[in-house]
Amino acid sequence: MDLSRQPVADAPLPAAVPAAHRWNAVVWVLCGLVPPAIAVSDAADGTKYTTYVLLAALTVAYAAVAMFPENPVLRPSGYLTVLTVGVGAVAYVMGSGAALFIVSLPHFWIYASGPAAALSFSGAAALLTALGGVLGRSAGSELLTGNEGFVVAGYLVGAGVGLLVHRMSEQSEARARRLSDQLNHTQAALAEAHRRQGAADERERLAREIHDTLAQGFASIIVLAEAARAGLASEPVRAAQQLTSIERTARENLAEARALVGATPPPGGAVQGAVSAMLRRTLDRFTQDTGIAVDAELADADCDQQTRIALLRCTQESLANVRKHAEASTVHVVLADGPYGIELEITDDGRGFDVGAARGFGLDGMRKRLAELGGELTVTSSLGDGTRVLASLPAFAPGHEEFV
Structure with a gap:
């Protein structure tokens, strides 16, 4: 009962x-x-x-x-x-x-x-x-007769059992209310934690995008401006080319800034078309801006939009590090398309660095960007022996419509 x-x-x-x-x-x-x-x-x-x-x-x-x-x-x-x-x-x-x-x-x-x-x-x-x-x-x-006795006994026993069960029911309901309140509190705390984590992830994403686009662009503008100012009198043609590069970089930064705040669609020119052609444009511009020779072997790899963006950002970050830190004379870039994915290798003959002691946002940002697409980043370097950056990505990033 x-x-x-x-x-x-x-x-x-x-x-x-x-x-x-x-x-x-x-x-x-x-x-x-x-x-x-x-x-x-x-x-x-x-x-x-x-x-x-x-x-x-x-x-x-x-x-x-x-x-x-x-x-x-x-x-x-x-x-x-x-x-x-x-x-x-x-x-x-x-x-x-x-x-x-x-x-x-x-x-x-x-x-x-x-x-x-x-x-x-x-x-x-x-x-x-x-x-x-x-x-x-x-x-x-x-x-x-005994019937009346059974009636009285039944009433007393029923009353006792009923009161006992009612008390147990009240205690159970109170316990259920407490558990429900705790569950609601936990759900609210979990939702707040998810909200905070989402905000932190979004801040990290924006920071990575700003570092890979705007910050690199501004750094390039500074270097080009210093070089143009130093060569105005002695190398006016070279200075004019550098000023043109400054103007182009500034326009690209403006487009990137508008894309980040959602005012306009992302600039498509940099990530449209074959990945080899996209990287070739980036390398040619690097040579034009810095004078550093680039030897490139770029396969016609077939990949989706997110993979192209990741390869472009890794290339831009690696070249920016070469320009700022490596003091290299030559950069060698290889893009290989294998049956299981794409590999991008960038090496330089610069002064190298201690990878274990490196504390930069750029390398960490590249690792996270690749990890989001199922890839990985390997950096090999030592003092005086140059640097090797290897980015490995599946041909199609998981979670995208082109993935097979």
């Missing part, structure tokens, strides 16, 4: 009836209604048919409140009133009704609005059952 459900007073029952309630209904019919019907099958017609009518009325009342819980006319308190009067009437007609009363006890706790109502309805049913049994016996019978 499930005595833990305590709906509010006269409130509609939920549409989904718990399985334990259905089993209780089966027990009530088989052990509460069927035995009286069998017991009066040989009784006088008045007793038999009156009992059948009362049992049928109880069955209909229970079926109505169970099958149509949301009907405002069929309220649990109305059913409990019918049940209370019904068990008393059956006891009066049959001269006893302890069994039906005891089997019906769970109904008072299931459908009552609370412990007080359950005790009141079941107490009234116990009184009517005992009184009906006494009044319904034939003259000369004992005034009190």
Whole structure:
């Protein structure tokens, strides 16, 4: 018996009836209604048919409140009133009704609005059952029998069990509310953590994009401006070329800035077309701006947009490091397209550096950019022996429509 459900007073029952309630209904019919019907099958017609009518009325009342819980006319308190009067009437007609009363006890706790109502309805049913049994016996019978004792004992035991289960139910509900509050708090904290992580990831992405585009462009402008200023008198043609490069770089930076803030679509010229042609333009411009010779072997690799961007950014960052730190005279670039992916190797004959002691944003940004596309970055260098940068990428980046 499930005595833990305590709906509010006269409130509609939920549409989904718990399985334990259905089993209780089966027990009530088989052990509460069927035995009286069998017991009066040989009784006088008045007793038999009156009992059948009362049992049928109880069955209909229970079926109505169970099958149509949301009907405002069929309220649990109305059913409990019918049940209370019904068990008393059956006891009066049959001269006893302890069994039906005891089997019906769970109904008072299931459908009552609370412990007080359950005790009141079941107490009234116990009184009517005992009184009906006494009044319904034939003259000369004992005034009190074991039936009345069973009724009283059943009421007391039912009241004790009902109160105990109600208390356990309240504790369970309180515990469930606490767990629900904790869950809501945890979900809110998790959502806030996701929001903060998303903001941090976006800041890191913007920082990487700014470093790879705007910062590199500004650094190039500074170097070109210094060189142009130094050569205005002695190399006017060279200075004019450098000023043109400054203008072009500034325009590209402006386009990149607009793209970052979403004002215009990203500039497509730098990342459109074959990746080899894209890198060739970048290398030619590097040679033009710095005078450093570049030896390039660029395969016609087939790759998606994100991979082209990653290869371009790695090339730009590597060349920027060569210009700022390496003091190299030659750069060798190889782009190879293999069956499992693309490799970009950039080496220089500069002074090299200690890779383990390097603390730059550029290398870390390249590693993360490649990792997002399923690739990796390998940097090999030592003092006096130049530097080798190897970027490995799958031919098609996971998560993009061109990936196969």
